[in-house]
Amino acid sequence: MGAAGFGLTAGCLDELQGDGDWPSRSVEVVAPWSAGGGADRTSRQIAEVAESHTDVSWNVSNQTGGSGSVGMNAVATSDPDGHTLGCTAPEIAMFEHRDIEDLGPDDITPIMQYTEMPATLVVHEDNDDIDSLDDWIAYAEDNPGELQMANSGTGSSWHLAAAGIADEAGVEVEHISYDGASDAMSHVINGEADCTAVGAAEAAPQVHDGELQALGVAFEEPADALPDVETLADQGLDIEIGSWLGHFAPGDVDDETRDEIVDVYESVFEDEEFEEFMDNNDFMLVQRGPDEFADFLDEQYEYYGDLIDDLDI
Structure with a gap:
């Protein structure tokens, strides 16, 4: 989905901002996972570009834990004046199903979804036992429950992606939880876990640098971030799964403030600096405004x- 239909220009934005009280001070964006992952990196870029469309500073903090519930709950329960915003992902549609947190789509105000990320299955480049998807399946079959699969937190989108891939392959693995995709990949690189399933764009730098090997992408076609990596479907695993990212405000923010925040985000999404960052870092541009994002969240739930x-998780 492209940027069509969100035609507010930066010039119009300045005029609109004069009518409201937001932002009256610095804006904090909470990334609920560790530094270096997709949520953190894209949120920092949004904050950087947003500063050029407002007269205040934008800062990003990492509040990790609970598969993202700690950071998201901090935003959802913050003062609804629009000066605390957060990054969200499929986890917001999982917490209640997993009894992790009494937090769901109805507790937040969607602002904008800006990307989606197909999952990719990766192992250490120097893994002597696994050099392909077939090797991964064979090893898991021969060693049931011994293959340690890192994820970004119990009940997280990458935990569900990993579990879905293992379930489709008909193998048993041990799921190990960490504080984000970057942390999960680091433990595979350090040899403390055997494999992980994270976003193709998140894994691409480590794959290109030779630290990780990608075995397949859970998407309908090869991902732009890893164009030479076959899809799992083409290798016999019929699964498409991954994650997405968007930003939100507290659930009881007033409509005027929400609209002013949305105006800024529309300008950020159309900003050449943001587009270049997303393209250079292989993040897919997918835009859903507040109403469409809200409907999407209900579907995800x-x-x-x-x-x-x-999956009986």
Whole structure:
């Protein structure tokens, strides 16, 4: 989905901002996972570009834990004046199904979804036992429950992606939770875990640098971030799964403030600096405004509820 339909220009934005009280001070964006992952990197770029469309500073803090629930809950329960915003992902549609946190789509105000990320299965480049998807499946079959699969937190989108891939392959693995995709990859690189499933764009730098090897992408076609990596479907695993990212405000923010925040985000999304960052870092540009994002969150809530039941997680 492109940027069509969000035609507010930066010039119009300055005029609109004069009518409201937001922002009256610095804006904090909470990234609920560790530094270096997709949520952190894209949120920092949004904050950097947003500063050029407002007269205040934008800062990013990492508040990790609970598969993202700690950071997201901090935003959802913050003062609804629009000066504390947060990054969200499929986890917001999972917390209640997993009894992790009493927090769901109805507790936040969606602002904008800006990307989606297909999952990619990766192992250490120097893994002597696994050099392909077939090797990964064979090793897991021969050593049931011994293959340690890192993820970004119990009940996280990458945990569900890993569990879904293992389930489709018909193998048993041990899921090990960390504080984000970057942390999960680091433990594979350090040899403390055997594999992980994270976003293709998140894994691409380590794959290109030779620290990780990508075995397949859970998407309908090869991902732009890893164009030479076959899809899992083309290798016999019929699964498409991944994650997405968006920003939100507290659930009880007033409509005027929400609209002013949305105006800034629309200008950020159309900003050449943001587009170049996303392109240079292989993040797909996908835009959903507040109403469409809200409908999408409701769909995700139902989808992940069914998936969690099916996988018995």
